Amino acid sequence: MMDTPLSIVSMIERAEKLFPKKEIISRTHSGIFEYTYKDMAERTRKLASVLKRLGVEKGDRVGTFAWNHHRHLEAYFAIPSIGAVLHTINIRLPGEHISYIVNHAEDKVLIIDIDLLPLIERVKDDLTTVKAFIVMADDTELPESTLEPLYSYEQLISEGDAEFQFSTNIDENDPAGMCYTSATTGLPKGVVYSHRGIVLHSMAAGLVDTLGISESDRILPVVPMFHANAWGLPFAATWFGSTQVFPGPQMTPQIIAELLEKYKVTITAGVPTVWLGLMQVLEKGSYNIDSIRAVVCGGSAAPKEMIRKFEVDYGIPFIHAYGMTETTPLATVARLKSYQQDLPEDERLELRAKQGIIVPGLNMKVVDDKGNEVPHDGKTMGELLLQGPWIADSYYKDDRSKNAFVDGWLKTGDVVTVDEEGFIKIVDRTSDLIKSGGEWISSVDLENGLMAHDDVIEAAVVAVPHEKWMERPVAFVVLKENAQTTKDDLLHFLEHQLKFARWWLPDEIYFIEEIPKTSVGKFLKRELREIAKEKIKQ
Numbered sequence: 001m002m003d004t005p006l007s008i009v010s011m012i013e014r015a016e017k018l019f020p021k022k023e024i025i026s027r028t029h030s031g032i033f034e035y036t037y038k039d040m041a042e043r044t045r046k047l048a049s050v051l052k053r054l055g056v057e058k059g060d061r062v063g064t065f066a067w068n069h070h071r072h073l074e075a076y077f078a079i080p081s082i083g084a085v086l087h088t089i090n091i092r093l094p095g096e097h098i099s100y101i102v103n104h105a106e107d108k109v110l111i112i113d114i115d116l117l118p119l120i121e122r123v124k125d126d127l128t129t130v131k132a133f134i135v136m137a138d139d140t141e142l143p144e145s146t147l148e149p150l151y152s153y154e155q156l157i158s159e160g161d162a163e164f165q166f167s168t169n170i171d172e173n174d175p176a177g178m179c180y181t182s183a184t185t186g187l188p189k190g191v192v193y194s195h196r197g198i199v200l201h202s203m204a205a206g207l208v209d210t211l212g213i214s215e216s217d218r219i220l221p222v223v224p225m226f227h228a229n230a231w232g233l234p235f236a237a238t239w240f241g242s243t244q245v246f247p248g249p250q251m252t253p254q255i256i257a258e259l260l261e262k263y264k265v266t267i268t269a270g271v272p273t274v275w276l277g278l279m280q281v282l283e284k285g286s287y288n289i290d291s292i293r294a295v296v297c298g299g300s301a302a303p304k305e306m307i308r309k310f311e312v313d314y315g316i317p318f319i320h321a322y323g324m325t326e327t328t329p330l331a332t333v334a335r336l337k338s339y340q341q342d343l344p345e346d347e348r349l350e351l352r353a354k355q356g357i358i359v360p361g362l363n364m365k366v367v368d369d370k371g372n373e374v375p376h377d378g379k380t381m382g383e384l385l386l387q388g389p390w391i392a393d394s395y396y397k398d399d400r401s402k403n404a405f406v407d408g409w410l411k412t413g414d415v416v417t418v419d420e421e422g423f424i425k426i427v428d429r430t431s432d433l434i435k436s437g438g439e440w441i442s443s444v445d446l447e448n449g450l451m452a453h454d455d456v457i458e459a460a461v462v463a464v465p466h467e468k469w470m471e472r473p474v475a476f477v478v479l480k481e482n483a484q485t486t487k488d489d490l491l492h493f494l495e496h497q498l499k500f501a502r503w504w505l506p507d508e509i510y511f512i513e514e515i516p517k518t519s520v521g522k523f524l525k526r527e528l529r530e531i532a533k534e535k536i537k538q
Helices: 008-018 037-053 070-078 095-105 114-121 153-159 195-205 233-240 253-262 272-284 304-313 345-352 443-451 487-497 525-537
Strands: 023-028 031-036 061-065 085-088 107-113 132-136 150-152 175-181 189-194 218-221 243-246 267-270 294-297 318-323 330-333 363-367 382-387 409-418 424-429 434-436 439-441 456-466 470-479 508-511
Touching (some): 023 070, 061 114, 272 294, 272 456, 304 318, 443 456, 443 487
Antiparallel strands (some): 175 189, 382 409
């Protein structure tokens, strides 16, 4: 076999040659911008040439601090195509974490959206490695800023070389990108992605039994481009020549619904809280979203009732997937097997609510606390371990690697069960399981049960200390507008309609206006635990 390296360069070059007329649609601060892959490739070459002129060399890190739009897409390809490393920075992190990861990654250049400049200006005196700042806006005029030297992205593009040749000196195992994942405690941890890993991950995303991304798709990534490469969708979509629709700055469920309808999107992806918000918009307004062939959901377990609503009420296939920053991130997908298609609706829904089976190319095992593999009986719990060509093997310059990567396996920290068909179901994070009287209670199952109630928008369950039982669950619930549902109503619903054991029921249910969330839309359980402790004291 030919020893041909897998690199991101080949992805952009393929789009340029084979799909020059295909569209990229981008919502910006001033409106909608549309162009083609031919235009995009030309601008990407210009950006690459400019970065070289600014002194970016092979292995240097270039940080992006931006929303989902066409300029960010250009950076996705320009940076690794000169052998540098694309470092996507989470715009929702606190200032001290932003400065930490910029310094820890040793970013040489930062590319920043104009409305996000103040966030970087606040920490500029703490940045020790950045040599240049580039502001992305819809014009070439430089805003007033304390950042220096500051360049206009569009001005630099106008001065760039459209004939610039991408690097040929790239090994497939060279780093191409990096992203920092928030730790349960302590500072964020850096994950580095290789050219080989990103290309293989993109190939996996195109398989019919995973996401099935193809040239005919029109893809809208709701998941942020600063989070795990927007789940790899911009890379895969470009490689396959799919039409891409970017939601731009400050997107809302209303904006998402409008874009889905107007541009006849076929596949979109985001976390459960995004789809809960979209469901509320769809219930209030009339949108034609019949073009959608799949809503992809990951990041945390999706409530079964939400899956049912999309599939039954809206007729939209709902694909439950699982992954982590450390897995690039696609690891499992809940696709029904051929002989499962004719199962009763409730059984099909039960399978779709699981995280699915391992993606081809990866290996998995589920082990108990002694390291022994647990039986695939759908009941026995264990920690999920993963292995494969797009799974990280360490954190970037971080001693915490030794606890997370053991004997060639990534310890995910997720407690799961596996049924006889190989379907994984996340029971909880190891840190979120509730141990009451020596028995485990799954906060995920309780949350999904509460969100199955018609009056509940969101629900989160955490453990609180208990003198007798060690820990007990308490729930935080957000009700729909004007709903009058009480604590007793919900407890009765869990016990008598969903058949939860009485000892699983939350000791308390707190009704709040909004559940606090992490920077990527997951429930912020650390904060909820503190709130619960304060409420118990009162």
